[in-house]
Amino acid sequence: MIGQRLKVARSAVGLSLRDLEKKINSRVTAQAIGKYERNESMPSSGVLIALADALGVTEDYLLGEQTMALDGVEFRKKSLASKKEEAQLEARALHLLERYLLIEEMLNISPEWDRPRGAPFPIVNDTGEAERAARSVRDAWDLGMDPIPNLVELFEERGLKVLSVELTNIDGLTATVRRPGKAPLPVIAVNKTAWSERKRFTLAHELGHMVLAVAHGLDEERACNRFAGALLMPAEALWAEVGKHRTSISLGELARLKELFGVSLQAIAYRCKDLGIFDQATLTRLFKIFTQRGWRRPPFEEIGALDPKLEEPRRLERLCFRALAEGAISESKTAEILGISVRQLNRLMDTPEAA
Structure with a gap:
């Protein structure tokens, strides 16, 4: 039966039942397609071919068995994100993952999630505990205190599946892939069209959601932001570059730090504030400059933009x-x-x- 596969493939390309009816030149009605998805009937061979062509998949794919699902799906989204966009992203992720795991099976590769020792790390008093959690992850993965050149490569080496998909009002997704008879795998999806600095911070932030156990009443998003900043810019490394207390900093120096750590100027400024390098007044002055230059509005084109291909999964x-x-x-x-x-x-x- 093709029901689940057909629904996933349709959702992945963002088509409604009526949209799909039009795309196959009304060979069958939207109601008939709905019956296929509910496994109440099967399409003829000609309709099956038309559906596969319209959805960019093969007939074999539609006739195959759905053997995996996503558990614990969480979205990082803007308030404008709709349920349709969420469903589309989930379907795309499932669609890509199935292909990904298929090629691994063909090559007899079965990587496991290298969960950092001690995870999940409890955050029970304040978000500053996320600082220690980030250090624990670096220790567990033998990263030292050096900047991380490529987060996607690091994550995939550790068994995380990273997907890059075009999104509008959603920055990312975290979930666990459930498969019969196999260990679950974590997955992160990020916005393909986002600037690389944002992708890197989103990836680190999403890892935070996977390895932190934030107590009820604390701000989990803030804790994950603190974790991301600490993972990308270890305190010792940043202190070595800028010192432990500053009342001013030039844009040129910030640009060099951006090149070193692979994060936005804004992320560097926030990190310096978290570590007490900047006081609130210094942070406010910097963000006033960022706003004047248009760097806090889309498309966030700061000086020294990173290579847009930097964090693309390969x-x-x-x-x-x-x-x-x-x-x-x-x-x-x-x-x-x-x-x-x-x-x-x-x-x-x-x-x-x-x-």
Whole structure:
């Protein structure tokens, strides 16, 4: 039965039942598609092909068995986010994850989540305890106090699945992938179109939600922000660069710090305030400058913007290339998993920068 697969594929591309009816040129009605999704009837072979084409999947995908689900889904969203957007993101994540785990199975790879020792770390008195939690994560993962050059690569090495999808009013998602007979895996989805500085902070923030146990009554978002700042900018590393007390700092110096730690000027300013390097007056003066320069409004184009490709997940692509080279998968299946055409795949394989 194709019900669950069809619904996930439709939600993933953001189509309503009536939208899908129109996209298949009304071969069947929206009501009939609804019956397919409820497993009350099955489409004919011709309708199945039309549905698959309209949704950008194969007939085999629609006929396959749904074997995984997302548990504990949490969204980082703006107030404008709708239930439809949430459902679309959840469906996209599930759709991408299924492809991701399929290629790992083909290559006989089964990484496990390397949960940091001691996690979840209790935050029971104040958000400052998130500082110690971030240090514990760095210790558990042998990161030392150096800046982290690429969070996506680090997370995926530790068994976290990181997805990049285009979002509008949602910054990110955290969830756990549940599969029959296998250990659950954590997943983070981030906004593909966000600037890299924001992606890095969102990734660190979402890890906070996974490894912190924030007591009732404390602000969990604030605790995760403090955790993210401490993970990306360890106190000792920041003190070594700027000292322990400052009453002023130039934009040029902030830009060098941004290049070093891979975070926004605003994140650096907040971090300095958290550590007592800046007082409130210094922070206020800086944010007045940020506002005047337009850096606190979309598209947040601060000086020294990081490479937009910096935090793009590439592991799935690498695994697909490996499977293709080893003959474990066909070109058409590889293209399907990566969500591109065979022509685009061939260009990517021959001239990577052209893709």
